[in-house]
Amino acid sequence: MIRSLLYVPGNMPRFLDKAGQRGADAVIVDLEDAVPEDHKTAARDALAQTVPQVAAHGSRVFVRVNMTDRLHDDAAAALRAGADALYLPKVSHADILHDLARHLAPLELGRAPIAFVPLIEDANGLFEARAIARAPRVLALSSGGEDLATAMGALPLPEVLRLPKLMIHYAAKAAGVLSFGMFRSTVDYTDADAIRMAASEARDFGFDGASCIHPSVVALLNEGFAPTSAQLDWARRVVAENARQAAAGRGAFTLEGRFVDAPIVTRAQRLLDQAGESR
Structure with a gap:
C-alpha cells in the first residue's frame, strides 16, 4: 500500500x-x-x-x-x-x-x-x-x-x-x-x-x-486509507466461509444475513491483501 x-x-x-x-x-x-x-x-x-x-x-x-x-x-x-x-x-x-x-x-x-x-x-x-x-x-x-x-x-x-x-x-x-x-x-x-x-x-x-x-x-x-480491524474481521469471515461453500459446490451464499457472491469475495480478499495477509 x-x-x-x-x-x-x-x-x-x-x-x-x-x-x-x-x-x-x-x-x-x-x-x-x-x-x-x-x-x-x-x-x-x-x-x-x-x-x-x-x-x-x-x-x-x-x-x-x-x-x-x-x-x-x-x-x-x-x-x-x-x-x-x-x-x-x-x-x-x-x-x-x-x-x-x-x-x-x-x-x-x-x-x-x-x-x-x-x-x-x-x-x-x-x-x-x-x-x-x-x-x-x-x-x-x-x-x-x-x-x-x-x-x-x-x-x-x-x-x-x-x-x-x-x-x-x-x-x-x-x-x-x-x-x-x-x-x-x-x-x-x-x-x-x-x-x-x-x-x-x-x-x-x-x-x-x-x-x-x-x-x-x-x-x-x-x-x-488502511482497512479497519472490523473490515478485516469481516473479510476473514467472508473468505473462510467462501472456501467452505466452494468445497460444497456453492458459489453464492448468505453470511450473517447478507448475500455474498464473487464480487464481494473479491472485495474481501483485496482487503486482506492490502493488510499483507496471504491467501
Missing part, C-alpha cells in the same frame, strides 16, 4: 533530515513549486545525498521534477540518486511520458526502470487521462487540486474538484494503476477532522492514498 505521500522541499535540509522518519509510505522530494528558481539547481544536485538519506528509514522516495527545460536533468539526477519514481507535474498528454522513458532508458543500466506518477493539472490533461494512464512506467495517477482549479478559473472547493478528480481516478483504475487523491486541496492541513473524513470518503471511492504537505497529516492518511 501507498497510503500517504509527504511532500518535502528539496532545498530544505532541516525538513529532509527527518522526512523518512515521519511514517509516510512515500516521501516526495520536491524540486518544483516548493523550491525558488534560484535554488532549483542546488536542490537537484543535492539529490545524491537526500534520496539515500530519506530511503534509509524505509520510505519509498519519489522526486517531483520541473516540467520545463530542467526536466531531463532533474529526472536523470533523481534516477542516479536511486529514487523509486518521478512525480511529473502538468502532464497534458502521453507523449511526454513516452519521450521521457526513451531518454532515461540508456541511463538505467544496472537498475530497474524508474516509475512515473503523472500529475494532471489542466483541462487538456483531464481529457487525455486515459492515454496518460496507459503510458510507459505509470505507477499511479494523481492531480494537483490547486493547479487544476486555477487552470479552470475556479476555486479548489471539494464540489469543484470532485468531477475532475473522479475522471482521473477512473482513468487510473481502467489502466490498472494506483490512484492518489482526495476531494479537497492539500493546502489546508490544519483541520484534522475534515482530513480524516476526506480520506475515508476517498477510500470508499477506491482511491489508494493521498499526498500531504505537513507531517501531521501522515498518520491521518495512513489510518484513513
Whole structure:
C-alpha cells in the first residue's frame, strides 16, 4: 500500500533530515513549486545525498521534477540518486511520458526502470487521462487540486474538484494503476477532522492514498486509507466461509444475513491483501 505521500522541499535540509522518519509510505522530494528558481539547481544536485538519506528509514522516495527545460536533468539526477519514481507535474498528454522513458532508458543500466506518477493539472490533461494512464512506467495517477482549479478559473472547493478528480481516478483504475487523491486541496492541513473524513470518503471511492504537505497529516492518511480491524474481521469471515461453500459446490451464499457472491469475495480478499495477509 501507498497510503500517504509527504511532500518535502528539496532545498530544505532541516525538513529532509527527518522526512523518512515521519511514517509516510512515500516521501516526495520536491524540486518544483516548493523550491525558488534560484535554488532549483542546488536542490537537484543535492539529490545524491537526500534520496539515500530519506530511503534509509524505509520510505519509498519519489522526486517531483520541473516540467520545463530542467526536466531531463532533474529526472536523470533523481534516477542516479536511486529514487523509486518521478512525480511529473502538468502532464497534458502521453507523449511526454513516452519521450521521457526513451531518454532515461540508456541511463538505467544496472537498475530497474524508474516509475512515473503523472500529475494532471489542466483541462487538456483531464481529457487525455486515459492515454496518460496507459503510458510507459505509470505507477499511479494523481492531480494537483490547486493547479487544476486555477487552470479552470475556479476555486479548489471539494464540489469543484470532485468531477475532475473522479475522471482521473477512473482513468487510473481502467489502466490498472494506483490512484492518489482526495476531494479537497492539500493546502489546508490544519483541520484534522475534515482530513480524516476526506480520506475515508476517498477510500470508499477506491482511491489508494493521498499526498500531504505537513507531517501531521501522515498518520491521518495512513489510518484513513488502511482497512479497519472490523473490515478485516469481516473479510476473514467472508473468505473462510467462501472456501467452505466452494468445497460444497456453492458459489453464492448468505453470511450473517447478507448475500455474498464473487464480487464481494473479491472485495474481501483485496482487503486482506492490502493488510499483507496471504491467501
